[in-house]
Amino acid sequence: MKHHVTVGVDGSTEGRAAARWGAREAALRQVPLRLVHAVDWPVSPAVPRPGRETADRWADEALTEALTDVCRRYPQVEVTTRCLSGRPAAALAVEAADAGLLVLGSRGLGALAGFVIGSVGLSTLVATETPVALVRVADEPEGSGPVPFGEIVVGVDIHDAADRVLSFAFEEADRRGCALRAVHGWRLPAAYAYVPFFDPDNEREIGRSVTRMLDDMLLPWRRKFPEVSVTHAEFMGSAGGQLVMAATGADLVVVGRHVRRSPLGSHLGRVAHAVIHHAVAPVAVIAH
Structure with missing residues (x-):
């Protein structure tokens, strides 16, 4: 099986930036791209069903939005989506096991340089031996050409x-x-x-x-x-x-x-x- 590129998306601006960067990388490598979203939802009778349906709908929207965006930008790349259950860091680490690269988004520090890497990103980073790329939100305006x-x-x-x-x-x-x-x-x-x-x-x-x-x-x-x-x-x-x-x-x-x-x-x-x-x-x- 080809080593695909996996991207963790969550509906955020950072997640969309990661999806675009990952699609560009998949195009360079000539491999498929997989967009994944991890839903951390406790299985308990105490949790009302409508809340879970809302979370599932949010996951579908995040994946669909990222899928539409990368397919428009990189039509030559084969893209699939997957919704995972479980703690995001653990789920992403398992998902990355058969990938050639895992891509995650991270907040920039505004006027300062660097990343704000959350607990999920940091935990995923140390939980997998697959190469992990951390991507900031791109500075170029929407709709700009290839950089x-x-x-x-x-x-x-x-x-x-x-x-x-x-x-x-x-x-x-x-x-x-x-x-x-x-x-x-x-x-x-x-x-x-x-x-x-x-x-x-x-x-x-x-x-x-x-x-x-x-x-x-x-x-x-x-x-x-x-x-x-x-x-x-x-x-x-x-x-x-x-x-x-x-x-x-x-x-x-x-x-x-x-x-x-x-x-x-x-x-x-x-x-x-x-x-x-x-x-x-x-x-x-x-x-x-």
């Missing part, structure tokens, strides 16, 4: 084997025919904080070593995707902050998150957390 693709920005950790992250980023750049920028932030070893007289040449040598390691990590992917124009930037400082700045004008920012299984549950790393809350571009979070 040209910008570059793809990917956060790279040279100390981590993040093949899934790089594979996703290079494939996205290759589909769009756009450039890819790899960003890596590094810090001096903690021991240097206790050195009374630090030689600046040591810092420069560490920087050169980081550059070589980043080049080595990107080399196999450059060879696999020779048509993708790749640049990279390495710097001493916060990777999250640099990725947020690089997101301006980007088509997509790609970050990884470790799959951690512990009694305390799953959570996002610092870099992923910073990017999804403050980047102005859509953000793809890749579990690895």
Whole structure:
């Protein structure tokens, strides 16, 4: 079966933006699009039937509205809809299991950059190992033409084997025919904080070593995707902050998150957390 693109819709402006972005992605991938809406409704005699009928009608309206919109914009994409029952985060995570990508909408922060990601989005994000794209409401006016693709920005950790992250980023750049920028932030070893007289040449040598390691990590992917124009930037400082700045004008920012299984549950790393809350571009979070 083809890996389709799944989009969670809820009748909101954010959900419609996610549906449009997901349809564009499905067209790029040449795969079907599935629009889903999760209805969290308790099965209890205490809940009056008319309320449930209202919720079901709302779900139908949300799906129909999104379906009509994306079919008008992307008539070449095969689109199906599905109404799910259960807690939205759990239902969306189950639905994403056989998808190539899950797309969710998120509120922008108005005049500020970034996302307001609710409990459903955050819970879904850490509950699935399928790549998840978070999409803000588009700034372009209704009825505007296709927007040209910008570059793809990917956060790279040279100390981590993040093949899934790089594979996703290079494939996205290759589909769009756009450039890819790899960003890596590094810090001096903690021991240097206790050195009374630090030689600046040591810092420069560490920087050169980081550059070589980043080049080595990107080399196999450059060879696999020779048509993708790749640049990279390495710097001493916060990777999250640099990725947020690089997101301006980007088509997509790609970050990884470790799959951690512990009694305390799953959570996002610092870099992923910073990017999804403050980047102005859509953000793809890749579990690895």
